[in-house]
Amino acid sequence: MANGSYGPNSAEPAALGLYNGLVQIGKKRAGKSNSDRFLMESVVTKDTKLRTFIASSSTRKDIISSVYNVISDTVAGLEDSPLILVEDSIIKGSTLQRRIVDLLVRAGASRLFIVSSCPQLRFICPYGIEMASLGELLAFRAAVSLITKGGRQPFLDDIYAAAQTQQARIDSDTQFIPENLVQKIYDQSTYAEVSSEIGEHLRPPGWDGELFVLYPDVAGFRDSLGQKRDDACISGSYPESGGLRVLNQALLNYFEKSDAKAY
Helix, strand or coil: CEEEEECCHHHHHHHHHHHHHHHHHHHHHHCCCCHHHEEECCCEEECCCCCCCCCCHHHHHHHHHHHEEECHHHHHCCCCCCEEEEECCCCCCHHHHHHHHHHHHHCCCCEEEEEECCCCCCCCECCCCCECCHHHCHHHHHHHHHHHHCCCHHHHHHHHHHHHHHHHHHHHCCCCCCCCHHHHHHCCCCHHHHHHHHHHHHCCCCCCCEEEEECCCHHHHHHHHCCCCCCHHHHCCCCCHHHHHHHHHHHHHHHCCCCCCCC
16 A cells, blocks of 8 residues: 655645546556555644745754654554655755655655655746745755766866856846856756655665655646746746846856855
8 A cells, every 4th residue: 555645735736636646547457446555644744834945044944843743653554655745846855854754764654755746946936936046956956966976076167167257248248148057967967867866865864765756847747737837947948038147146156155146
């Protein structure tokens, strides 16, 4: 039996969709309903009065340590069965890394599948939501990690130099449209490789259980929406040149370890 759970309340529709999809797939394969093979419930509980994503960096760590809890008896009863945790999105990963995954593992989870209903959040968003720091994005950190693990620091040095050159043009020419250098970093790995590395970032130290992180791809996500929407934060396709100019500054801030906002 597989147990399905969802993280924030906003992930519940995605969890229901996944559950119904798994039941239908099983029914087609077996010729009968297999709903008894899947148990869906909220094994992760949250104090809804507290918001970790919008909290300041100085207070987020303290909030994360107290806002989530796990129903341990349910997790322990799974034994070796997989636990599927559905998230609406994975942006910074701090809540998963510092609290949820650790709680699930301590409760006895040995096979953990983290499913995001949104594709990897790869790029900063200057259009209303507070995502101005590349270094905070878990997907970006994973992509950089894959490059450094592969002994390719000189590639990152070249990207930094290119970002500096572009920034000089940006500062002197209001019409200059910079290249998306962040995309070049992602191009060094496959989508699946970045997902796998994200899993390693979320893995508790010393735990040798199975952990998989799954995302929909951008094309499939767009199809599911049924209409054109701005998706710069997942695709890097900004609707105007200002987004690329801000992205270049964010990349410089990352390399220079600056906490300054890119816009």
